[in-house]
Amino acid sequence: MASRHAVPLPFPGDRQDLRADCASCFGLCCMTLPFTRSADFAVTKPAGQPCANLRTDFRCGIHERLRGEGYAGCTVFDCFGAGQKVSQVTFGGTDWREAPETASAMAGVFPVVRQLQELLWYITEALGLAPARPVHKELRRARDRVDALTRGSAESIAALDVNAVRGEVNVLLLRAGELARAHVPGRRRNHRGADLVGAKLSGAGLRGASLRGALLVAADLSGADLRDADMIGADLRDADLSGADLTGALFLTQAQLNAARGDAATVLPPSLSRPAHW
Structure with missing residues (x-):
């Protein structure tokens, strides 16, 4: 009824x-x-x-x-x-x-x-x-x-x-x-399902990388190039995205961003919003 x-x-x-x-x-x-x-x-x-x-x-x-x-x-x-x-x-x-x-x-x-x-x-x-x-x-x-x-x-x-x-x-x-990632020039890293908990990836060149299901809990991704990276299922809890470039990041969700840390310099896809706690 x-x-x-x-x-x-x-x-x-x-x-x-x-x-x-x-x-x-x-x-x-x-x-x-x-x-x-x-x-x-x-x-x-x-x-x-x-x-x-x-x-x-x-x-x-x-x-x-x-x-x-x-x-x-x-x-x-x-x-x-x-x-x-x-x-x-x-x-x-x-x-x-x-x-x-x-x-x-x-x-x-x-x-x-x-x-x-x-x-x-x-x-x-x-x-x-x-x-x-x-x-x-x-x-x-x-x-x-x-x-x-x-x-x-x-x-x-x-x-x-x-x-x-x-x-x-x-x-x-x-x-x-x-x-979608095939057009990215150079070597595209494959970190699918990788355990990268706490990894030091500040400034890392991860453009076009596969980070599907990767454990990036508390990882330092500050200043990392994550353009066109496949982010589906990546665990970004407490990951530092300060200054990272997520332009064109594939399958990235608002919930993933909300679980991470970032700042005003973090570049986001237009479909997503900067979390209030950043």
Whole structure:
């Protein structure tokens, strides 16, 4: 049964529909996801239990001071629009406070749709890469297929093998990244999946490098040339990007930037914003 919260959602032809719209969400990340007391979270919260900071209007009561209150982990989370899609499409605008029986189902669906929305973000970026034109047709098919999965029933989404879907799409994204980086002159470094935790890479020439899935936690990338580097899945927590050039960085997300450190001299792709804590 739809409620007064229901609003129409456009087909994701651009990234706007792949960005979080908290005003159209029922605070799903604050209710469905678990977190453990650590440097990222001030307390422990189990899955399915609303965060103590979640207000009755589904907004965060400490949103403007999350880092200061010990909730840095919240500032680096991005649902890629899954929150509003699950709230308004999957459950037709009926929230878990009005219908408590939906809470457990939402908790099962939201993480799956979040992964699918992330795939849609990457596919959308790949479709914007002119050098990747040879795989655009397949990417469009993948986009339509993944979007259709996000619009299925709660039961079909919960039963989905999302890892299999990711594997199929990743083949296309890998090819798109390779095609996009092929124009970069000289040797292109391959650090795919590398353990570069704490690595000293200040001023490193990493243009066109593959950093897919690389562990760059607390790495010094200050002044590094990261133009056209494939950043999909790279862990940039506490990495120093001060003065780094990320022009044309492939598959870089806002969440990755939010997890890193940078400054006014860091050059970012136009689709991303400079984090407030830099």
